[in-house]
Amino acid sequence: MAMTDTRPDLSCDVAIIGAGTAGLAAERAARKAGARTLLIDDGFKGTLCATTGCMPSKLLIAAAQAAADIARAGVMGIEAGPARIDGRRVMARVRAERDRFVAATKESYTALPGETCIDARARFLERTRLELDDGRTVGARSVVIATGSIPVVPKAFRDLGPRVLTSDTIFALDDLPDHLAVIGSGPLGAELAQAMARLGVRVALFDKGDRLVGIRCDKVHDAFGPLFAGDVTLHLGCSPEPSPLPDGIRLTWDGGQEDFSHVLVATGRRPALDDLNLSETGLDLNDKGVPRFDRSTMQCGDSCIFIAGDADADAPVLHEASLDGATAGTNAATWPDLSPIDRPPMFAIAFTDPPVATVGASPQDCAINAFRDYSRQGRAQVEARAGGMARLGADARGRLIGADLAVPGADHLGHLLVLAIMNGASAADLLNMPFYHPTLEEGLKPALREICRQASLAIRNDGNPPGA
Template sequence: MTTFTTDVAVIGAGTAGLAAERHARETGATTRLIDPAFAGTTCATVGCMPSKLLIAAADAAHGARQAGEFGITAEPRVDGPAVLRRLRAMRDDFARGVRQSIDALPEGTCLKARARFEAPGILALDTGDRVEARAVVIATGATPALPGPYEDVRDRVLTNETVFELEDLPESLGVIGAGPLGLEMAQAMHRLGVRVEVFDAGDRLAGLPSDTSDALHEVLTRSFPVHLDCKPEPSADGDGVTLKWDGGQARFARLLVAAGRPPALSGLDLEKAELELDDHGTPVFDAATMQCGDAPVFIAGDANHDRPLLHEASDEGTVAGRNAAAWPELRRAARKVPLSISFTRPEAAVIGAIPEGDGHVCGEIDFSDQGRAKVEGRNHGLARLHARAGDGRLVGASLCAPGGEQLAHLLAWAIQCEMTASDMLDLPFYHPVLAEGLQTALRDICRQAGLERPWQRDDTPLPGSNAGAAEE
C-alpha cells in the first residue's frame, strides 16, 4: 500500500474536476486527480457534443423536407448507420482532445482508481492505496436515473450513456422525460425518421415557465405526441416494450429514459468525512465558495446538482480548486446569471430569475409575425422578458424562439450588466434579424414602467420587424 500526500485531492476528472485540479496547481498547491477511467468529460463523451451531432443530422434531414416551402423539391434518404458513424467519429475526436489534455498533466498527478473517504482528509482507493490531503474537491459528476418500473425492461432501455452507441436508428422510441435531453433526442430522432412519443409526469417542458412551455409544446406536438401528467407502465413485448397509460398504449422498439441525472455520490462514504448532508444525501455547501460546511472539502459541477451545466461546472471547479488550495483563506465568487438552453427547434431557454408577484413588469414578443422568422419559415414561439417595475431593469427571461440560443445569450449579458429595457433599446438593432424582435418586448416594458423611451425621436417600425406591436 502506498500513501500519497498532497495539498489538494480532486475526485473526478470531468469538467469540474479538471478545472479544480488546474487552478489549484496554478496557485502552487500539489495536486492528485483521482478517476476510475479518465475517459473524458461527460460533455465530450455522452452529453453536449454527441447530442448536438445527432441534432445537426436531424436539422439536415428536416431542411430537405421543408425545402418545398421555398419552391425547392427535395426528399432526404436517412442512412442511420452512417449518421451514427459520423456522430461517433466526431464524438471520439472531441473526447480524444480531452484525454490528451489529461495526458499532459504533470507526471504523478493522475491516480486511476475509485476513491472513498476513510476519515476527514483521508481517501482510500480501490487499488489498496491511500491519499492524505489537506483539502478535497468532490467532482464526481452525475449518472442517469432509472426509475423502478423500468428495471424489468433494462435490456431495452437507453440512456444518454448508451444511446449514441446504437449501430442503427431504432424503428420507434418511447422517451421517458420531457426535460432538455429527452426533448432534444426525441425531436432529433423524429426528424431522422424514428416514430417517437414523449412521456413525463410533470406539466411543463424543459423546466420552462408555463407560457413558454405551452409554446414549445404547441410546436413539438405538430410532429409527435408529448404526453404530460403521464406515468406509463412498461412491460416487455417480444424484443420491444409496451407502454400503457391512462387512455392509451403503444409499443416501441426501445425506450430512452431521460428522467434526470442524480449526483454520483454513492460509494464515497461521505459520512466518514463528517459532512452535513441534505435530504438527498448531497453535502450542504456554499455556492459562493463551493465549501461543504466548514470542512476543507469542496464540491463542484454536477455532483452538487445546483446548476448541472458545463459552463457552470467549469466555473465551480475553478472556485473550488482555488479555495481548496488556499484553505482556510477563502474567496467568495460572484456567480454568473443563470442560463439554461434546450437545443430543440425552436430553441428554448430560461435566463436569470423569473419573478412572481408585484413589483415587476413583463414584455412579450410573438415570433409568429416576426419578419426574419417568417422569411426563414421559422415563425413560431415567443419570448417573455421580465423587469423591475420601478426602473425597467431586466431580471429574467424565458423564450421558445427561432435563434433562441443566440437571443438567450444577448439577454443573459444584458441582465448581468444590469441593463434596463431603455438601455437595450439604445443599442443598435440591425434589420432584418431575429434579435430585432426583442424590441417589441422591451418597448412593452418601458410603456408599463413609464420610462423615457429613446426611440421617440423616430418610432416608425421597419417592415417585418414586429417592433411596433407594443405601440399600437
C-alpha cells in the same frame, strides 16, 4: 483518529475526486494557485459532455435539423424529394465526431503534469484522508468532490435489457431505433425525442408532469407546445408501466398501450456520491444527499472539502460545472482563506427547434413581464421558421432580470440577454444598442419597449422597421 498518524502512501495539497469537466477545472485552478494536486479518476474515458452529453446530442440534433430543413425548403421553391435518412451513417457520424471531442478531453487529461493523475476510485476515511480501491491512501490538505452524476432509471425500467436506453447508451446504437418512447420531457428528453422524430423515428414522449423542457413561463410554454407536438406524440401527465416483449418494450398507461422497439429513459440524473463514504466526513447533507455547500465558494459547510459540477446537483450545465470547478479548485488551494465569487445569472439552453433559453429570474419573480410573439417576426418569417414566444422580465424600475425564450435563435438571444442582465441594463439601455435589421435579435425590441412603457422609461427611438 489513530489512522491519521499513519503516513499516507500519497500526499498532496488538493485531492480532486473525478476528472470530468468540474474536476479538470478544479485541478487546473488549484495547480495555478500553487497547490500540489492529485486528480483521482477510475479509468478516465472522457468527460460526460464529450462522451454522452453535449456533443453527441448536438451531433444527432444537427442531422435532425438537416432533415427538417430539407422538408422546409419546398416553401422557398426548392424541392429535394423526401430525405433518405441512412440511420447507420447518421449514427456513425455522431460517434466519429463525438470521438474526436472525447480524444480532445483525453488529451487535456493525459497532458497533465506527471503523477497528477491517479487511476483509481477514492473514498473518504476522514476529511483529509482518502482510501483508494488499490489499497493506497491519500492525504490532502483539502479535497474537491467532482464525481459527476448518473442517470436515474425508475425501478420499473431496470433489468429490461438493452432496449431500455439512457443517454449513456443511446449514442452507441448502430442504427436509429424504429419506434421510440422517451420517458421524461426535460431538456434531454425533449431534445432527443424531437431529433429522433425528425430523423424518421416514430416517437412518443411521456412525462408524469405537464411541462416540456421545464419551461417556466406559461405563455412561452403554450407557444412552444404546438410547435413541438408537430414532431412528437405527447403523453403528458402520464406514467406508463413497461413490460418486456421479445423484440421491444410494451408501455401501458391509464387509457392506452403501445409497443415500442426502444425506450429512452430521460428522467434526470443524480449525484454520483454513493461510493464516497461521505458519512466519514461528518458533513451535513441536504435532501439530495449532497453536502450542504456555499455556491460562492463551493465549500462544504466550514470544512476543507469542496464540491463542484453535477455532483452538487445544483445546475447540471457545463459552464456552471466549469465555474464550480475553478472556484472549488482555487479555494481548496488557498483554504482556509476563501475568495467568494459572484455567480452569473442562471442560463440554460435546450437545443430543441425552436431552442428554449432560460435566463435569470422566473416570471413570478419579475415585477414586469413583456412578451413578443415570434410567429410574426420578420427575419423568422423570411426564413420560414416563424413561431414561438419570448418573455422578458424586469424589476419595477425596468431593469432586466430574466427571460424565457422559445423562439428561433433563442440560444443566441439568450447570450445577449444574460450579458445585458449581468450589466444591470434597463430595457431602455438595451434599446440603445444597435439591433441590426433584419435579424432575430430585433424581435426583442417590442418587448423591451413594453417594459419601458410599464416602467415609465423614456425611449430614444421607437421606430420599428418592417418585420422587426
